[in-house]
Each structure stands twice: as structure tokens, then as C-alpha cells.
């Protein structure tokens with residue numbers, strides 16, 4: 001099971017809660033007494049039960065957070081947050097815009113003078129409190145992620161562990177922001193390098209990892225002494241708000257962490273235009289990333305971007321078939337194919353092509369699709385109807401150009417935004433599905449002859465985030481890893497994300513690195529101090 005593999009590989013430290021509900025994905029039908037409608041009613045009751053529990057524990061926040069105060073939109077507007085598995089409205093949240101964003105920036109700006117002057121130990125221990133609280137509430141946060149994002153509960157709880165690990169890691173790194181003493185060229189001078197926080201950071205985060213992408217940005221920002229305005233995705237703001245509530249409880253002072261959500265364009269414009277915001281960090285689409293980069297130019301902000309990928313997953317003839325299947329399955333179907341590092345093109349060498357596609361399709365057939373709260377489900381719904389339409393159009397394009405449908409290829413009978421786990425063979429690199437991120441549970445398989453050809457196809461894209469290779473040759477694994485124009489390479493491994501390693505891409509997949517010791521750099525300015533008359 002892919003969820004279990006993901007959980008075991010990345011989050012060994014965290015145990016998983018199993019939902020007691022068991023809903024069969026074999027239920028079908030359309031009339032009002034049909035099993036599908038019963039299933040929907042059951043799902044709605046389940047949503048209600050979880051929402052009630054979250055409300056009573058204080059984790060269901062629906063207002064923005066400005067200067068430590070939960071705040072409505074100034075014009076009272078709200079937006080609904082839906083459960084993609086059932087269509088249920090989970091909550092209505094404040095729909096904010098320019099004015100609220102400007103106030104959030106001012107709060108962060110005011111809080112900076114105090115927060116940046118706390119000792120590293122003090123900031124570190126507050127971050128550690130936050131880490132502890134996130135873990136204490138991992139089941140509730142996991143349920144919230146599943147409700148608003150759709151991923152299976154085990155994977156959602158895994159995300160809480162993954163997200164919390166960034167807070168823990170950067171709580172530790174806070175104490176290791178070292179400067180330098182540079183040997184001077186003149187005997188009466190002393191030269192020093194200090195590292196100082198950049199100031200107010202705007203963190204714009206995506207819906208596919210509603211907690212982890214916030215933690216990967218806010219962890220290092222706060223550790224360095226920066227303050228933050230977070231803009232979570234309008235599709236999944238509830239997890240961000242719950243995490244912010246826990247941040248307040250952990251002793252992170254009012255104004256250090258602010259959250260505004262609603263009108264993405266108005267909020268984004270206010271953040272990019274403000275001279276008080278000194279850095280923008282964004283995870284999301286390449287198109288939006290380019291706009292933010294252009295918008296940040298006017299005030300010359302630091303920018304770090306984690307944008308789209310088009311990951312090749314190369315399976316050589318000499319690969320261990322079982323390892324290659326397990327790894328490809330894990331990287332393709334994590335979060336139903338909705339991650340930037342998901343394999344987007346599976347390149348298989350001709351000698352192993354038939355065997356691989358058969359065994360891979362068999363494994364994909366066993367993936368259970370359904371509501372993420374149901375036991376055993378490893379494939380939840382896609383985030384919304386637009387996502388399904390995109391997947392449908394990519395599959396149609398490939399099939400119309402000669403690709404062969406080996407499994408799936410249509411919407412799932414569960415309805416909503418569920419899509420069948422799909423395998424397509426004989427894909428060519430010119431097809432839409434190989435040129436752009438499909439961001440869904442569709443595995444396009446391409447055939448290649450030589451190592452050179454595989455490298456050429458793999459690098460034939462503007463993206464350069466993650467790549468995977470499966471081979472038993474040590475020489476080849478080095479050679480190909482070095483030749484791939486990608487920021488992350490998995491060798492005989494499909495799950496590569498961890499808080500201790502640098503995450504980020506080459507080419508149009510982004511700028512900067514997140515996680516690891518390198519993840520601090522983007523939140524720090526380097527100051528050179530030249531002291532004269534020291535002789």
C-alpha cells in the first residue's frame with residue numbers, strides 16, 4: 001500500500017491512527033435510495049462529527065489572524081471550504097483582501113523588532129513548543145487535512161509528522177546561525193560577517209500539503225528571527241488556521257505569525273507591492289511563480305519559488321523489478337498524483353518494458369480509491385472538478401495521438417472528483433501528458449533504447465525538480481544522476497522528501513532550497529562589518 005510505504009519511509013517516528021469507518025468503494029448507483037447516496041449521507045455525518053470535535057478542541061478557526069487577533073473580513077465576506085470527497089461544506093472562512101493584508105503586514109513589521117531580538121534559544125524553545133503541540137494534535141490535524149484536501153487519513157497524519165519535523169529541525173538550526181571572521185588585508189582592520197533576518201516574509205502556500213508547505217517556510221523564517229504573513233490556499237485554509245492557533249498557544253508572540261486568505265490576487269498584489277515585505281516564498285504553479293517574481297522586482301525582494309515539476313522516472317533493464325515497481329508506484333500515486341515531485345513520465349528501457357508495464361498495472365489495479373477517512377483507501381479524490389478536467393484532457397490527447405490505455409482512463413464511478421488510477425503505455429515525449437504536469441493518478445509510460453536517449457528525454461523539459469532512476473549499476477547511477485538537470489534525484493527510491501535534505505529545482509522549477517541547513521539561507525541577509533583603527 002502506497003500510503004503505508006510513504007508513512008514508513010519518511011515518517012518512521014510517527015504512529016498512525018486508523019479510522020474505524022469502513023466504506024466500500026464497490027457501492028454504485030444514482031437513485032435516492034442507492035448505495036452511493038447512502039455512502040454520501042454517511043460521509044456527511046462523518047464530516048459533521050469531525051467538525052464538531054474540531055470545534056470543541058478550538059482547532060476549527062474560520063477567521064484570519066492579524067496581530068494575534070482572530071479577525072473577520074472587513075466587509076464580512078466569507079468563502080466556503082468544501083470536502084472534495086463528498087462536496088460537504090466544512091466551514092465558511094473569512095474572505096480577505098487588500099486592507100486586511102496591509103494590516104497583517106504592519107503587524108508583522110511591528111513584531112519584527114521584538115522577535116528578531118530574542119535570543120536564538122528563546123525562539124528555538126517556542127518553535128519546539130509548537131512542534132510538540134502539532135504532534136499532540138496530529139490526529140485532529142490529520143482529519144482536518146483529509147476533510148479539506150482529500151488525501152487518505154494515514155497520509156494526512158503522515159503529513160502532520162512531516163510538517164512538524166521542519167519545525168523541530170529549524171528550532172535546532174536557530175542556534176546555529178554562525179557568522180565569520182575574515183583575515184584582513186590590512187593590519188589595523190578586523191573584518192566580520194553577521195547573518196541577520198531579512199524582515200517580514202510573505203509565505204504563499206498550496207493546497208496539496210496544507211500543513212507541510214507552511215512548516216517548511218515558516219519554520220526557518222521564525223528560526224532566523226523573521227516574522228511572517230501566510231496566505232494559504234483558499235481551498236485548504238483550515239489546516240493553516242489550526243496550525244496558527246497552535247503557534248499562538250506555543251508562545252509565539254502576537255504579530256509574529258499572521259494568516260490572511262480569500263482574494264488571491266488582491267492579497268498577492270498587496271504582499272508583492274509592500275516595501276515592508278522583504279521576502280516572498282511561494283510553492284505552487286510555475287505561472288503564478290513567474291507573476292510573483294515579476295511583482296517582487298519593483299521592491300527588489302528576495303524570492304524563493306518551489307514550482308511545478310515534470311519528473312522522469314527512469315527504469316533501466318538492469319533494475320530490480322520489484323524495487324522499481326514499488327518506487328514508481330510510491331512516487332506516482334502519493335497524494336493521488338498531486339505532488340510536484342510525483343513521477344510524471346515513467347521511462348522504461350525496451351528490454352524490461354513489457355514485464356514492467358504488466359507488473360506495474362497489476363499493482364496500480366490494487367490501489368483502493370475512496371473517501372480518505374475510509375480504512376484501506378490509498379487514493380482520495382482530486383482537489384476539484386477543474387483538476388479532473390485537466391487529467392481527462394491530457395489522457396484524451398495522449399490516446400488520440402496513439403498512446404495505449406493499459407488501465408483506468410476515466411472518472412471513477414464514485415463520482416465527485418474521483419479519477420481511476422490509470423496507466424497509459426506507448427506515450428511519446430511530445431504528448432501533452434509528457435510535456436506538462438498531469439497532477440493526477442495517471443502514469444504515462446514511455447519506451448527508450450539507450451541510456452543517452454533516456455537522459456535526453458528526461459532533460460527535454462523546462463522543469464527540473466525531481467527525477468528518479470532505477471538501476472543495479474553503481475556506475476550508471478552516478479553517471480545518470482550527474483547528467484540529470486534536476487534538483488533532486490532518487491536512486492532506487494521513490495520517496496525522497498525529508499526535513500534534513502534540500503528540496504528545490506533547477507530551471508523553471510524554482511529558486512532556492514527548502515528544508516535542511518540550506519533552507520535557512522533565503523531568510524538571512526549577510527552583513528559585512530569592517531572595523532578600522534584596530535592596530
Ligand code: SIN
Nearest residue numbers: 283338339340341497
Ligand atoms: C510539493 O508537492 O510541492 C511538495 C512535496 C514534498 O514535500 O514532498
